[in-house]
Amino acid sequence: MDFEYSPKVKEMQAKLLAFFDQHIYPNEKRFAEEIDANRRAGNAWIPTRVIEELKPLAREAGLWNLFLPRSPRAPQGLSNLEYATLCEIMGRVPWSAEVFNCAAPDTGNMETLERYASEELKDQWLEPLLAGEIRSAFLMTEPAVASSDATNIECRIERDGDHYVINGTKWWSSGAGDPRCKVYIVMGKTDPEAGRHEQQSMIVVPADTPGITIKRFLPVFGYDDAPHGHMEIELKNVRVPASNILLGEGRGFEIAQGRLGPGRIHHCMRSIGVAERALELLCKRALSRVAFGKPVSAQGVTQERIAEARCEIEMARLLTLKAAYMMDTVGNKVAKAEIAMIKVVAPNVALKVIDWAIQVHGAAGVSSDFPLASWWAHQRTLRLADGPDEVHRNAIAKLELAKHMNVNPDTIKMPVARGF
Ligand SMILES: Cc1cc2nc3c(=O)[nH]c(=O)nc-3n(C[C@H](O)[C@H](O)[C@H](O)COP(=O)(O)OP(=O)(O)OC[C@H]3O[C@@H](n4cnc5c(N)ncnc54)[C@H](O)[C@@H]3O)c2cc1C
Numbered sequence: 001m002d003f004e005y006s007p008k009v010k011e012m013q014a015k016l017l018a019f020f021d022q023h024i025y026p027n028e029k030r031f032a033e034e035i036d037a038n039r040r041a042g043n044a045w046i047p048t049r050v051i052e053e054l055k056p057l058a059r060e061a062g063l064w065n066l067f068l069p070r071s072p073r074a075p076q077g078l079s080n081l082e083y084a085t086l087c088e089i090m091g092r093v094p095w096s097a098e099v100f101n102c103a104a105p106d107t108g109n110m111e112t113l114e115r116y117a118s119e120e121l122k123d124q125w126l127e128p129l130l131a132g133e134i135r136s137a138f139l140m141t142e143p144a145v146a147s148s149d150a151t152n153i154e155c156r157i158e159r160d161g162d163h164y165v166i167n168g169t170k171w172w173s174s175g176a177g178d179p180r181c182k183v184y185i186v187m188g189k190t191d192p193e194a195g196r197h198e199q200q201s202m203i204v205v206p207a208d209t210p211g212i213t214i215k216r217f218l219p220v221f222g223y224d225d226a227p228h229g230h231m232e233i234e235l236k237n238v239r240v241p242a243s244n245i246l247l248g249e250g251r252g253f254e255i256a257q258g259r260l261g262p263g264r265i266h267h268c269m270r271s272i273g274v275a276e277r278a279l280e281l282l283c284k285r286a287l288s289r290v291a292f293g294k295p296v297s298a299q300g301v302t303q304e305r306i307a308e309a310r311c312e313i314e315m316a317r318l319l320t321l322k323a324a325y326m327m328d329t330v331g332n333k334v335a336k337a338e339i340a341m342i343k344v345v346a347p348n349v350a351l352k353v354i355d356w357a358i359q360v361h362g363a364a365g366v367s368s369d370f371p372l373a374s375w376w377a378h379q380r381t382l383r384l385a386d387g388p389d390e391v392h393r394n395a396i397a398k399l400e401l402a403k404h405m406n407v408n409p410d411t412i413k414m415p416v417a418r419g420f
Contacts, residue, residue: 044226091273155188177229200252
């Protein structure tokens with residue numbers, strides 16, 4: 001077992017860290033101020049200038065589309081293992097991933113298009129996404145049904161001549177608040193009478209198709225997440241060409257399983273980056289703040305938490321790297337237990353560390369003077385998005401029990417991937 005990063009990864013890490021020192025950290029304040037100014041002026045749903053200014057610099061530096069392995073359209077793409085450590089660095093500043101065109105949900109959508117779309121659809125939608133000219137959303141979850149069980153999805157996709165007609169209501173469509181969001185991948189039912197896992201299909205829908213209405217944005221603990229946003233969207237008699245269906249009717253689950261790995265694991269990598277940064281803030285604050293005659297860092301309870309945080313971050317990182325390594329070497333299907341495990345572990349570790357960091361900061365920790373409160377809110381959503389913890393634990397337990405039950409683990413049903 002080799003724990004050393006490859007020379008290529010070390011070089012990329014150094015380049016990315018230098019980019020952070022030069023362009024990302026110095027702009028953290030500006031990013032927040034720009035959105036606040038837009039919000040105060042009455043419209044927060046405007047892309048930030050700061051990200052648009054930084055994108056060409058990232059591209060020039062060769063830090064672009066690193067997430068997409070094995071695509072002739074993005075030759076700079078790295079393997080999951082190589083990307084893991086870079087994605088972790090991006091997690092240190094949550095908005096930074098977009099600067100490198102590595103932000104969700106575009107990454108999952110680009111991967112889906114790369115793997116399952118026709119060449120025509122790729123030319124139309126994947127190319128501008130890879131160029132960072134447009135953004136995208138993934139529409140699976142619905143307000144009316146428990147969407148952690150994707151077989152519940154009710155949205156209808158019905159064939160009508162050379163077209164499909166889509167009717168349904170989706171919510172938590174992340175990124176659909178951004179005016180640059182030009183395309184959706186929609187999951188719905190083409191045949192409610194088919195077998196449980198053959199009813200669903202995925203289809204590419206231009207965001208400006210008549211019949212689409214963005215009803216409202218859904219705040220997360222009060223944060224609007226502008227200009228990205230999480231939207232409720234109504235689709236009423238939305239007509240798209242039949243050739244927009246991905247892979248074919250009834251193959252939505254198959255596609256969902258295909259995008260299972262990367263989307264989930266990227267969030268985990270970024271969670272570790274956030275946890276690392278929270279621990280850094282915790283230590284700095286604990287060293288500089290004096291209470292009852294000594295620095296907060298001298299309190300046993302603080303040291304206990306620092307030690308525990310370091311142990312948990314290291315464990316989570318190693319598990320993430322193992323999952324990434326397995327995805328590269330044996331594929332997402334065989335790596336399903338590791339992917340499910342890290343999806344549970346990483347956000348929970350990050351939440352614990354951020355919570356301890358908030359505690360050390362006192363009341364300042366829950367204010368917007370520090371990023372901890374917003375980091376906590378975001379990480380908390382990851383225990384739901386991409387499938388709730390319980391569903392993943394359920395899958396892990398089934399795989400574990402199968403070892404003692406004379407059951408082929410390949411027949412164990414795993415939860416269907418969520419796009420976000
Ligand atoms: C910030 C954010 C962004 C999101 N972005 C997107 C997006 O871009 N696109 C998209 O389609 N969706 C998105 N989602 C939605 C997300 O994927 C769903 O919320 C999630 O899959 C759960 O579905 P649900 O909310 O319908 O919960 P439900 O299915 O109603 O489940 C409710 C609860 O039931 C429990 N439960 C469910 N199944 C089990 C089980 N097997 N065992 C034990 N307990 C169980 C869990 O505690 C679960 O939280 C986003 C969500 C958030 C919060």
